[in-house]
Amino acid sequence: MSRLRVPSWTKENWHPSDDELFCYVDGALKAGENQRVKTHLEACWTCRVKGEKIQASIASFVGLLDNVTQRSDRLLPPRQWRTFDAKARKVMSEFARPWLVSRWSATIRDTFFSIYLPFRLVGGVALVLALAALILRFHQTASVSASELIHRAVDAEVNQVRRPGLSVVYQKLQVRRKAGVPLRDDIVTWEIWNDSSSGRFSQRAAVGNAHKLSHVPLGSLPTETRKEEKLGSTQTGNTGQSELTAVAPILLELGQIFRVNRIDGRKPLAPTTYETWRRTIEPKAERVERTELSDGEKALVVSTSTKGPFAPHSIIRADLVVRVKDWHPVSEILRVQGSQEIRDYELTETDFGLLALSSLGPGIFSDIAPQATRAIPQTTSQLVAPAATELVAAEIMARYALHRVKACLGEPIEILSRFDGVRVSGLAETPERKEELIAALQAIPWVTVKIQSLAEAEAAMTTAGTVGDSDSDSNTNTSGELSPVTVRASKLPIQDGLKRYFTQIGNSPNSPLGESERSATDAHQKIVALSSQAISLADTALADAFALRRLAEVYASLNKGSLEASSRWLLEAMIREHVQSIRAATVRSRSLLEPVLLSLEARNEESAASKSLEEVAPVSDWAGQALQLFRTIRYMERLTAYLFAGASLPEAQGGHAVATLLASFNQIDRQSSKLADHVQRSSPDRSDSAVLKQER
Amino acid sequence: MDTENCLESKLLGVRREIVTTDQRVTELFETMRDSVYRYVVLVFGNPSEAEEITQEAFLRLLRHLQSGRIVDHVRPWIFRVAHNLAVDLQKGRKYESNLDADGWEECCQTREDPEPNPEMRILQQESFKLLEAALAQLSCQQRQCLILRAQGFRYEEIAKILRITSSNVAQSLRRGIKKVAELNHE
Numbered sequence: 003m004s005r006l007r008v009p010s011w012t013k014e015n016w017h018p019s020d021d022e023l024f025c026y027v028d029g030a031l032k033a034g035e036n037q038r039v040k041t042h043l044e045a046c047w048t049c050r051v052k053g054e055k056i057q058a059s060i061a062s063f064v065g066l067l068d069n070v071t072q073r074s075d076r077l078l079p080p081r082q083w084r085t086f087d088a089k090a091r092k093v094m095s096e097f098a099r100p101w102l103v104s105r106w107s108a109t110i111r112d113t114f115f116s117i118y119l120p121f122r123l124v125g126g127v128a129l130v131l132a133l134a135a136l137i138l139r140f141h142q143t144a145s146v147s148a149s150e151l152i153h154r155a156v157d158a159e160v161n162q163v164r165r166p167g168l169s170v171v172y173q174k175l176q177v178r179r180k181a182g183v184p185l186r187d188d189i190v191t192w193e194i195w196n197d198s199s200s201g202r203f204s205q206r207a208a209v210g211n212a213h214k215l216s217h218v219p220l221g222s223l224p225t226e227t228r229k230e231e232k233l234g235s236t237q238t239g240n241t242g243q244s245e246l247t248a249v250a251p252i253l254l255e256l257g258q259i260f261r262v263n264r265i266d267g268r269k270p271l272a273p274t275t276y277e278t279w280r281r282t283i284e285p286k287a288e289r290v291e292r293t294e295l296s297d298g299e300k301a302l303v304v305s306t307s308t309k310g311p312f313a314p315h316s317i318i319r320a321d322l323v324v325r326v327k328d329w330h331p332v333s334e335i336l337r338v339q340g341s342q343e344i345r346d347y348e349l350t351e352t353d354f355g356l357l358a359l360s361s362l363g364p365g366i367f368s369d370i371a372p373q374a375t376r377a378i379p380q381t382t383s384q385l386v387a388p389a390a391t392e393l394v395a396a397e398i399m400a401r402y403a404l405h406r407v408k409a410c411l412g413e414p415i416e417i418l419s420r421f422d423g424v425r426v427s428g429l430a431e432t433p434e435r436k437e438e439l440i441a442a443l444q445a446i447p448w449v450t451v452k453i454q455s456l457a458e459a460e461a462a463m464t465t466a467g468t469v470g471d472s473d474s475d476s477n478t479n480t481s482g483e484l485s486p487v488t489v490r491a492s493k494l495p496i497q498d499g500l501k502r503y504f505t506q507i508g509n510s511p512n513s514p515l516g517e518s519e520r521s522a523t524d525a526h527q528k529i530v531a532l533s534s535q536a537i538s539l540a541d542t543a544l545a546d547a548f549a550l551r552r553l554a555e556v557y558a559s560l561n562k563g564s565l566e567a568s569s570r571w572l573l574e575a576m577i578r579e580h581v582q583s584i585r586a587a588t589v590r591s592r593s594l595l596e597p598v599l600l601s602l603e604a605r606n607e608e609s610a611a612s613k614s615l616e617e618v619a620p621v622s623d624w625a626g627q628a629l630q631l632f633r634t635i636r637y638m639e640r641l642t643a644y645l646f647a648g649a650s651l652p653e654a655q656g657g658h659a660v661a662t663l664l665a666s667f668n669q670i671d672r673q674s675s676k677l678a679d680h681v682q683r684s685s686p687d688r689s690d691s692a693v694l695k696q697e698r
Numbered sequence: 699m700d701t702e703n704c705l706e707s708k709l710l711g712v713r714r715e716i717v718t719t720d721q722r723v724t725e726l727f728e729t730m731r732d733s734v735y736r737y738v739v740l741v742f743g744n745p746s747e748a749e750e751i752t753q754e755a756f757l758r759l760l761r762h763l764q765s766g767r768i769v770d771h772v773r774p775w776i777f778r779v780a781h782n783l784a785v786d787l788q789k790g791r792k793y794e795s796n797l798d799a800d801g802w803e804e805c806c807q808t809r810e811d812p813e814p815n816p817e818m819r820i821l822q823q824e825s826f827k828l829l830e831a832a833l834a835q836l837s838c839q840q841r842q843c844l845i846l847r848a849q850g851f852r853y854e855e856i857a858k859i860l861r862i863t864s865s866n867v868a869q870s871l872r873r874g875i876k877k878v879a880e881l882n883h884e
Contacts, residue, residue, distance in 0.1 A: 021865070024872040030853050056872075059879035066832060066878075067848050069825035071736055079735055079749035086727060086753045093757055094720050097764040111766055 017049055018042060027056045148288040148304045151324060152280065155273035158329035160399065160568045162356065169392075170362060171196040174353035175271060179252045180346040190250035191352075195366050196268055197359065198392065198566070203268045204366050207250040215366075255315075256347060259338055262315040266567055271334050271349050274567045276304075276322045283308040293323065300326040312339035330354070395569045396448040397424045401553070402572040403442040405579070410552070411545040415439070415453070423448035430455050494648050496660065497529070499602040504528045533646035536595055540642040543587035543670075547635040550580040550628050558625030577624070577681055584635065585674050591642075592667045599660050624680050631673040638666040719763045726772065727756045733849055734780050740833065741842050742784040751787070755780040774851065778859040781842070832878045840874035843867050 018026065018039045025031045026039040043050045114122065162171075172195055179188040195204040206215045260267045264282060269275045280286070289305045307319035319337040324330065333350040397419050401410070404426070409415050415428035426443055430436035436455045443451045454462070494500070504525035553576060565573065621627055641663040643649035651659065731752055739748035755776050762769060769775045833841055839860065846856045853864045860867070 021868050021872055024875070025853075025868050028847075028868075028871065030868065055879070056875065059875045059882075062882050063832070063844065063875060063878045064848060066825065066829050067845075070829050079739075079752070080746050081749055083727075083731060083749070083753070086731075086756070087724070089753060089757055090720060090724060090727075090760060093760050093764070096761075107766070115768065 016042070017046065020052075023049060023053055024056055027053050028060070148290050148306065151290055151302055151304050151329075152273055152277050152322075154329045155322075155324050155331060156277060156568070156571060159273050160572065168356035168358055169198050170357040170359055171198065172353070172355045172357050173271065173351060176348075176350045176352050177250075177252055177256065178348040178350070179255070180348065188250075188252045190252050192250070192253065192270075194268070194270070195357075195362065198395070207253055209250050252347075255345075259315045259317065259336065259347070262313065263317050269567070271331055271351055272567075273322070273324070273329075273331055274571055276306075276320065276331070276334070277571070278567065279317060279320065280306050285309060295323075295325065295332060301332065302326060307337075310339075314339055314341050318344065391566060393419055393424065393448060395566055396446055398565075398569045398572050399446045400424050400426055400443060400449050402576060403446065404439070405549075405576050407438055407442045409439055409442075410549040410576075412548060423450055425450050425452065427452040429453070429459055433457070494529075494533070494646065496602055496645055500529045500532070500598065501525050503598055503601050532594070532598065536591060536642050536646045539587050539591040539594070540639040543584050543591070543635050544639045546580045546583040546587070547632040550577065550584070551632040553577060553580075554625035554628035554632075558623070574681060577628070578678070581631075581674050581678050581681075584631070584670065588638075588667060588670045588674070595642075596664065596667070599664055602660050603664070624677060627673065627677045627680055631670065631677055634666055634669050634673055638663065638670060641666060720760060723756060723760045723763065726759070727753075730773065730776060731756070734776055737777065737845050737849060738780055738784050740845050741838070742788060747787060748784075751780050751783045754783055771855075774855045774859055777846065777849075777851070781859055832881050835877045835881055836874050837870075839866075840870045840877070843870040844874045844878075847871055 022031065022035065022039060026036060026043075031039060039049075043053060114125075117125065173193070175192045175194070177190045177192050189209075191208045193206045193208075195202075197203070204215065256270070257267060259265070260270070263279055265279055266272075266275050283306070286306055286308045288307075291303045291305070293301050293303050295301050301323050303321050303323050305319065305321045310318070312318055316339045317336050318339055321335040322331055323333045325332050331351070333348065336347045336349070338345050338347060397417060400417055404410050404415060404417075413428065413430070415426065418425045418427070424446075426449060430439055430453055433455045436453050439453050440451055443449060553573070557573060621630065640649070640651060641659050644651040645659055645663060734755060735748055735752045738751050739745050742748065742751075758779050759769065759772070759776060836844065839862070842860055843856055846859060851859070853867045856867045857864045
C-alpha cells in the first residue's frame with residue numbers, strides 16, 4: 003500500500019532570494035543549489051522574468067564596458083609602459099649576486115618544495131617534533147616538581163650510604179644567622195659525623211679558634227638556655243652540648259627550631275629531614291626554580307612555605323638548594339618566626355664525604371659506645387658482621403628495590419635476614435627479568451643475591467637428578483595462601499541476570515524481531531569481557547594486598563620510631579603505594595561492577611539491600627589494619643571469582659554473594675582509608691598525609 | 699584568458715629556473731598589463747598613477763620570484779597587489795578618487811586612433827560618458843567587484859583580491875548591476 007504524500011507548503015512556496023537568483027544567472031551557484039533554482043525557474047514565471055532581467059542588465063553593463071575597453075587602443079596608459087624594462091633591469095641587478103646564505107636557503111627551500119606534498123608534511127611534522135624534543139630536553143632539569151625533586155634527592159641520599167666500608171657520613175656546614183636589631187649576624191662552622199653502621203653521632207662547632215665537640219643532637223637540647231655557662235674543657239654528654247652552644251649560641255637557637263619543628267638534628271641538611279618537615283605542614287605553597295652554584299654547577303631550589311599564625315621558632319619557609327648533577331643538597335635557608343622578628347638561618351655545605359671509621363681522627367667516636375651491639379664478634383678482619391640497625395636498613399632497602407621493580411607482587415622471591423647479612427633468593431621467569439632484579443639489588447650493603455632464571459633452575463634440578471617441586475612451591479608466596487579454586491563447567495551463578503541486564507541495555511523496546519539471536523551473542527560477549535576485567539582487577543588488588551600483608555607480618559613488631567629516617571621513609575613509601583594501588587583497583591572494579599550488581603540486587607527481593615560484612619574488632623596498630631584489609635580483599639577476590647568465573651565459594655554465602663561483594667567494596671574503601679590515616683598519624687612526622695592528599 | 703593561463707603554467711613550470719624569471723615576467727607583463735591597468739584606472743582613476751601601479755605590481759612579482767618564493771596563481775596575485783597598491787595610494791590621499799573629467803579626457807587624448815573618424819570618435823566619447831555615469835552611481839566596492847567580474851574572475855578570486863567574503867561579492871555584484879540597469883532605463 004502506497005503512502006499518501008503530504009504536500010509540503012514550504013517546498014511549494016519557496017522562491018530563490020535575489021542573491022541566489024543573481025548567482026544562478028551569473029553561474030556562481032553550487033551544483034545542488036543550481037539544480038534547485040533551475041527546477042524552480044522552469045515552473046515560476048516571476049522568477050524566470052527576474053532572472054532574464056538580471057541577464058539583460060549584465061549584458062548591458064558588459065556591452066558598455068566593451069564599447070570602451072574592447073579596443074585596447076582606446077584606453078592606453080600615458081607613457082605606454084616605456085619605463086617598465088628599465089625598472090625590471092634594475093630589479094634584476096639587485097638579485098645579480100645573491101648572498102651565499104640566501105642562495106643556500108633558496109636551494110634548500112626549492113628542494114623542500116619539490117618534495118611530494120605528503121612527504122613534505124611528514125617531514126615538517128617530524129622536524130617540529132624533533133625541535134620540541136630538543137627544547138624539552140634543554141629545559142629538562144627545570145621540569146621537576148617539588149615532590150619529584152625531593153624524591154630524587156632522598157633516593158640519592160639512600161643510595162649514598164650503600165657503599166660498604168664507608169659508613170660515616172661527614173658534613174661540614176657554615177651556619178649563618180641573618181636578623182635585624184637587636185640580634186646581630188652570626189656565623190659558625192659546624193661539623194657533623196653520622197656513623198650509619200652503629201647509629202653514633204658526633205658534632206663539632208667552631209668559632210674562630212674555639213671549637214667544641216658534642217654527641218647529642220641539637221634537637222635533644224634542653225629547653226632552657228645555657229648561655230651563662232662558661233667555656234670549659236671538652237666533655238661528653240649534655241655538658242658538652244651546653245659548651246657547644248656556648249661556643250656558638252646560634253646552635254642553641256637551631257636546636258630549639260629543630261625541636262619545635264620536629265627535625266632530626268643529626269641531619270640538618272638532608273632531603274629526608276626536609277621531607278619530614280615538609281609533610282608536617284598544611285597548607286603549603288611550593289615552587290621549584292633553577293639556579294647556578296658558585297662553581298657553575300646547575301642546581302634547583304625547592305621553596306616550601308606555609309601560612310601563619312606562627313608560634314615562636316616555627317619555620318615559615320624553607321629553601322633547599324639541590325645540585326642537579328648528583329641530587330645532593332648543598333644549602334638551605336630556614337626562615338623562622340622569632341619572638342619579635344623574622345630570622346633567616348642559612349646552612350651551607352662547605353665539605354662532604356663518606357669516610358671509613360678507621361680514617362677518623364681521635365675523639366670523634368672514641369669516647370662513645372656504639373648504640374647497637376654487634377650480633378656476633380668479628381672472626382676475621384675482613385669479615386665484619388653488620389649491626390642490627392644496619393641489617394634492618396639493608397633489608398628494607400632490598401624490599402624497596404624489589405618493590406620498585408614490582409617483584410613484590412607474587413614473584414617467587416624470598417628475603418632472608420641472617421646474622422651476616424640479607425640474602426635475596428628466588429626464581430625469575432626470564433633471564434632478562436633476572437638481570438633486572440639483580441640490577442635493582444646491586445650495591446646494597448650486606449645483601450647477597452641468588453636469583454636463578456627458570457631455565458637455570460630446571461638445568462640445576464636435572465643435574466641433581468631430583469625434582470624439586472616442593473621447593474619451587476615453597477618459594478611461591480601467594481600460592482600457599484589460596485585455597486584451591488574449583489571452576490565449574492556449568493554457567494555462572496548470575497549468568498541469567500547478566501544476560502538479562504545486557505540484553506535490556508542492548509535492545510531498544512521497539513527493536514524488530516529477528517535481532518534476538520544477535521543480541522544474545524552480544525550479551526554473551528559482554529558477559530565474557532566484564533568477567534575477565536572483574537577477575538583481573540580483583541587479582542591486581544589481591545597481589546598488592548599480599549605484598550602489604552608481608553610487610554605487616556615482617557615489620558609488625560618493629561617500632562617505626564626506632565628505624566633510621568631513611569628506612570622509615572622507605573617502609574612508609576611501600577605501604578603507601580600498596581594502599582594506593584589497592585584503592586585504585588577497587589575503585590575501577592567498583593565502577594565496573596556496581597551498575598550490574600545493583601540491577602541484579604533490585605531483582606533479588608529476598609536479599610538484604612544493605613547487606614554488610616561482619617564487623618571486625620578495630621585494631622590500633624598499622625600491621626593489624628593491614629592484615630584486616632588483606633582479609634577483606636581476599637574475600638572480595640573469592641566473591642568475584644565465584645560470581646564471574648564460577649569458582650566455588652567455601653562459605654555457604656552464595657545466595658548473598660552479590661550484596662556481600664558490594665559491601666566488601668565499601669569495607670575495602672573504609673579500611674584502606676583508615677590504614678592510610680593511621681600511617682599518617684602514627685608516624686612522628688605525619689609523613690603520609692601530604693603525599694596521600696597530593697596524590698588523591 | 700587562455701593565453702594568460704598558458705603563460706601562468708609556463709611560469710610555474712620554470713619558476714625554479716631563476717635565470718629566466720625576468721623574461722617570463724616580462725612576457726607575462728606584456729600579456730596582462732592592459733587588463734590590470736584597466737581595472738586600476740576604472741576603479742581608482744588617475745591614468746598616470748594607474749600605469750605606475752600596474753608596473754609596480756609586476757616588478758613586485760619579479761622580486762618575489764627572484765627571492766625564491768612561489769606564486770601559485772599569478773593573475774589573482776597581480777590584481778591583488780595592484781589593488782593593494784592603489785588602496786595604499788588612496789589612503790595617502792585620504793579620499794576616494796574616481797576617474798574625474800580630466801582623467802577621462804587624458805584617457806581619450808592619449809589613445810592612438812589608427813583611423814581618425816569623427817563619427818566613431820563621437821560614438822566612443824558617448825560610450826565613455828555612459829560608462830562614466832554608470833560607474834559614478836556605484837560604490838567603490840561595487841565598482842571593484844563589477845570590473846573584476848567582467849575581467850573573468852570567479853567570486854572566490856574576487857573575494858581574495860578585495861579581502862572580503864564571497865557573499866559580499868555576490869551582494870555587491872547584484873546591487874551594482876541593478877544600479878547600472880536602472881541608469882540604462884532612465
